Amino acid sequence: MEIVVFTKRVPVTQEEELRILEDGKAVDLRKLPHRMNDWDNYGVEEAVRMVEKGGGGVTSVAIGDAEADEVLRRAIAMGARDGFLLETEEVLHDPFARATLACNFLKKEKIPFDALFTGVQAEDDQFACFGGMLAAMLKIPYAAQVIGVDSVEKDHLVVRRELEGGLQERVKVSLPCVLSVQSGINEPRYVSIMGVRKASKVERKVFKASNYADNVKSLIEVTKWAYPPKKEGAAMIAGDVNEVCGKLLGILKEKGVYQ
Amino acid sequence: MSAGYVLVVAExxxxLFEERNLDTIGLGRELGLPVSLLLPENVNGVDELLLDRVLKVSADEGTFLNPLVMVSILVKVFESQGQPDFVLFTHSSSGAECAAYAAGHFSAPLVTDVSGFDQSTGTFFKSYYSDKVFAQFKSTSSPTFLTVRSGSFRENVTRNQAAPAVESVGDIAPAEGRTFLEYVEEAGGAVDITKAEFLLSVGRGIGSKDEIPRYEELARAMRAVLSCSRPVVDKLWLPKERQVGTSGKTVKPKVYLAMAISGAFQHIAGMKDADCIIAINKDPEAPIFQYAHFGIVADVNKLRDKLIETVKGS
Structure with missing residues (x-):
């Protein structure tokens, strides 16, 4: 199988305080470290496992600026054969614009594929819709939140989709198709710094997004960035570790769960 | 031409009619247009008085909630009812799946995970960076597709005096490219975290799998049951049966002690009804502090060690 995996470079924001600039015009991401979107890690791993078992190759595609090359090196270190950067001049906030760009690129460059993988969502914008839009534009089937690939046949796959509350559905999807891969589907392999260094010797191709710009437009626009609405919030317990520990156990006693 | 209504696609x-459909209907009310509900046959638990029109599709739910089929259904609905101004889905596994595919098919604007609407500017609030900031989005064409965050708009639903008109959309052929085979239940484990009165719940912020035994020790010492957030299960630090959240279990303990959990909304949805939520996190900006009753900003593993020492020593 030929599998194309879309990978995105995202800022790491878990323990960062994010600042909104210029009265809501932008979010300051300049000083943040970046990495491969966690869901894409699972997508690359799943694709690499499938070709290791059944033959073929994995191509990792990133849409973004020159820095996004970082995730291509990582994907190659994980076992991808090729890395393609679709280099954009500006951030495309609307997934519809990104999906149109990807669709134009795949068609114009006649990239061969049996399946396209994406992560379920990107950690930064959490849109969870790029893969579905792309599938519809290419007029091929789509399955989101794939948590298991049960069988790989010549013309179709049988996959399990994660629903809510511990329920899954098993569906049959014809090839070629688009799958969005859920975290937890596998255990992504460890990638060493040496591995990435070695991977960087493999040539990555750069394609200018402006060559695939037909109908690439945004149908939604950000008018403003805002901090989350403040709720009442928690009563904060302050003090050194001894004090905090004592107060915490006091609350647990009061609530009747600890003697 | 738009026909001036909101189409809500049922999950x-x-x-069973999922409770989070109330949030899509609630947003429909805020948008101020008549609300039509689209649903398959044989559904229990629908309060039809919440709706202005009901559109029934002759299909079972496995066929209905299929993105390829959904496109054919919407084509039929747009033909018979006119084009709606908004098409709303739940922000769930199947809701987001169908919305993405349909928006791609119709070249229509889509904002996902909508948790707020500003009447004055007509903009939709969408979470970025796990709720650390929100973008306000304006749609530039119609119909606008939206997926709606569970728990965001249900207080806006209103009941009509009279039952709505019910219309049939007719038969829908299954899609060849994708077919539903069966539901699969994840295997149950030895522990049922939904029965616990006191949950000690850990998140990815504890750092590594090596920290888990010490949390197990603390849970035993305090007579709490150990649970966790999704990343902990994804990383195989704890089994799936321990997972709290939308894709795991929904819990309502007396006390929920969250250690190193930042509070993605999928997690919050699974524990927000606990009587008392106590959050401990290194990051003072962690969204979980917005939902907790008590909060502590601390090095979580250090505080854990102190708790073990104190509880065992007493």
Whole structure:
């Protein structure tokens, strides 16, 4: 199988305080470290496992600026054969614009594929819709939140989709198709710094997004960035570790769960 | 031409109308247009008085909640009812799946995970960076597709005096490219975290799998049951049966002690009804502090060690 995996470079924001600039015009991401979107890690791993078992190759595609090359090196270190950067001049906030760009690129460059993988969502914008839009534009089937690939046949796959509350559905999807891969589907392999260094010797191709710009437009626009609405919030317990520990156990006693 | 209504696509699982449909209907009310509900046959638990029109599709739920089929259904609805101004789905596994595919098909604007609407500017609030900031989005064409965050708009639903008109959309052929085979239940484990009165719940912020035994020790010492957030299960630090959240279990303990959990909304949805939520996190900006009753900003593993020492020593 030929599998194309879309990978995105995202800022790491878990323990960062994010600042909104210029009265809501932008979010300051300049000083943040970046990495491969966690869901894409699972997508690359799943694709690499499938070709290791059944033959073929994995191509990792990133849409973004020159820095996004970082995730291509990582994907190659994980076992991808090729890395393609679709280099954009500006951030495309609307997934519809990104999906149109990807669709134009795949068609114009006649990239061969049996399946396209994406992560379920990107950690930064959490849109969870790029893969579905792309599938519809290419007029091929789509399955989101794939948590298991049960069988790989010549013309179709049988996959399990994660629903809510511990329920899954098993569906049959014809090839070629688009799958969005859920975290937890596998255990992504460890990638060493040496591995990435070695991977960087493999040539990555750069394609200018402006060559695939037909109908690439945004149908939604950000008018403003805002901090989350403040709720009442928690009563904060302050003090050194001894004090905090004592107060915490006091609350647990009061609530009747600890003697 | 738009026909001036909101189309709400129902999420149905095993014959039941999911509660989060109330949030899509609630947003429909805020948008100020008549609300039509689209749903498959044989659905229990629908309060039709919440709606202005009901559109029934002759299909079972496995066929209905299929993105390829959904496109054909919407084509039929747009033909018979006119084009709606908004098409709303739940922000769930199947809701987001169908919305993405349909928006791609119709070249229509889509904002996902909508948790707020500003009447004055007509903009939709969408979470970025796990709720650390929100973008306000304006749609530039119609119909606008939206997926709606569970728990965001249900207080806006209103009941009509009279039952709505019910219309049939007719038969829908299954899609060849994708077919539903069966539901699969994840295997149950030895522990049922939904029965616990006191949950000690850990998140990815504890750092590594090596920290887990010490949390197990603390849970034993305090007579709490150990649970966790999704990343902990994804990383195989704890089994799936321990997972709290939308894709795991929904819990309502007396006390929920969250250690190193930042509070993605999928997690919050699974524990927000606990009587008392106590959050401990290194990051003072962690969204979980917005939902907790008590909060502590601390090095979580250090505080854990102190708790073990104190509890065992007493």
């Amino acid at each position: 149905v699982r095993r014959g």
